[in-house]
Amino acid sequence: MMSVIENCLVAVVVFALFTSTAMAEEAVAERSFGNPKMTLVNETEMKGRKVLRYEHESIPEWGYAQPQEDYFYLLPLAGKPENQPLHVVLHSAGHSGDAVLRDAFGHPDWFHYAGLEDHSVLYLDCRKNKNDWWWGAHEIKRGEGKFDTGYCPTEKRVLTTIEWAITSCKADRNRVYLSGISMGGSGSLGIGMCRGDIFAAVNVAVPAGVNHIKARMFNQKVPDPPVLVNFSAPNDGWCRGQEELVNAFRQDKYPLIFAWGPYGHQSSVAQYHPAALSFPWRSIRRDAAYPVFSNCSTDQKFPAFKNALGGDPVGQIGALLRWTNISDQEDKFEIDLHLVNEADLKPAVEIPTSAQTDVSLRRLQRFKTEPGKAYAWSFLPKGKALQSGKAIADSAGLLTIEKLSITGEPARLTINRQGL
Numbered sequence: 001m002m003s004v005i006e007n008c009l010v011a012v013v014v015f016a017l018f019t020s021t022a023m024a025e026e027a028v029a030e031r032s033f034g035n036p037k038m039t040l041v042n043e044t045e046m047k048g049r050k051v052l053r054y055e056h057e058s059i060p061e062w063g064y065a066q067p068q069e070d071y072f073y074l075l076p077l078a079g080k081p082e083n084q085p086l087h088v089v090l091h092s093a094g095h096s097g098d099a100v101l102r103d104a105f106g107h108p109d110w111f112h113y114a115g116l117e118d119h120s121v122l123y124l125d126c127r128k129n130k131n132d133w134w135w136g137a138h139e140i141k142r143g144e145g146k147f148d149t150g151y152c153p154t155e156k157r158v159l160t161t162i163e164w165a166i167t168s169c170k171a172d173r174n175r176v177y178l179s180g181i182s183m184g185g186s187g188s189l190g191i192g193m194c195r196g197d198i199f200a201a202v203n204v205a206v207p208a209g210v211n212h213i214k215a216r217m218f219n220q221k222v223p224d225p226p227v228l229v230n231f232s233a234p235n236d237g238w239c240r241g242q243e244e245l246v247n248a249f250r251q252d253k254y255p256l257i258f259a260w261g262p263y264g265h266q267s268s269v270a271q272y273h274p275a276a277l278s279f280p281w282r283s284i285r286r287d288a289a290y291p292v293f294s295n296c297s298t299d300q301k302f303p304a305f306k307n308a309l310g311g312d313p314v315g316q317i318g319a320l321l322r323w324t325n326i327s328d329q330e331d332k333f334e335i336d337l338h339l340v341n342e343a344d345l346k347p348a349v350e351i352p353t354s355a356q357t358d359v360s361l362r363r364l365q366r367f368k369t370e371p372g373k374a375y376a377w378s379f380l381p382k383g384k385a386l387q388s389g390k391a392i393a394d395s396a397g398l399l400t401i402e403k404l405s406i407t408g409e410p411a412r413l414t415i416n417r418q419g420l
Contacts, residue, residue, distance in 0.1 A: 032163035033156040034061030046105050049075050062156040068129045073101050075121040076169055085175035087115040088122045090184035097125030112179040112205045120169040135187025137212035174286040179203040181267050189213035199226040200286040205269050210241035218248045224362045227255040229281045231272050234303050236265040243304040253360045255292045258317040274345040276319035289363045293321050296357035331417045333367035336410040354407045360400040369393040377401050381411040
């Protein structure tokens, strides 16, 4: 039986979690596990930002075989303003909580490590205690099914610390972001992508494998996951399995902005497609709808590791498309869709003048769609003929509008509950 403190940290959401029927039937998904004492042990300053080091002991609720001590760094905003974003960072195998903090300030262009000035930033560690290695993915594998229906200790520690940081910073729960490189990319995929109730968006660079996300998300329905931005290199051995991720996201109509090229296992992603680099992932809100673009004519073919599938040696999926939410009401939903402006890209690259794509709508707020129900829609690109019709929500209630013609000029997609 959970304690009063634990119950206070339970977020009530309808969220099908993990693979088993038992977990799928759960009506609650826990954001936190227990109430560890986080002790502030050091306060410093780096380039004008306050840096707080906290240490804590493990607690029984996490389920570690042996007690352990951990630490993390929190960079709060000056003046402790409320309702501001929080960026959570998971380090690579070659780093630690200490090392990733140094790199964040040494390489401000590594946005997977470096937080924005108006974001609080949380740097976690999984190097000090090797049982936590690969942010729990190794423990899940060793468990041989033990964690199929629940989190492993590392995941519980990470989620508990994130919840503590959100509460401590009085952060905006609709603007919590997760990112990581390599092993941290693997952890960000596995811990973050099945938790659309916590994270607005996830961004990963050269993620080291897909085993973690495969255990937590593939072959199951996860309602409205975070928007994912993913950079991967087909000449990087850790790229193996990324084609499984692409296929799973395409099949389930999950949000994916994906870019690749022969750039190896490097921390910097500066060489990747500039439309993916400029994608505004840290402006996405958890309380706002987003479109999922699929079967897009401007998407390229991911070749997989060592060009195993053939395809484009350099390319992108979904990176050229942008949107602006207009209205989300009970009787009508409106969103503007357009291609990215090539003048806004650095370096500038040529962008197609038009694209044809299917659009699925996720994270709808007030406009709710029901399985099997038809909805009227209209779409009017500038200088082109009006597109209109009706679309039927699938068995999960997901509504998809097919073959929209999108240009560089914003065009409004309108969905009506009435008018069929």
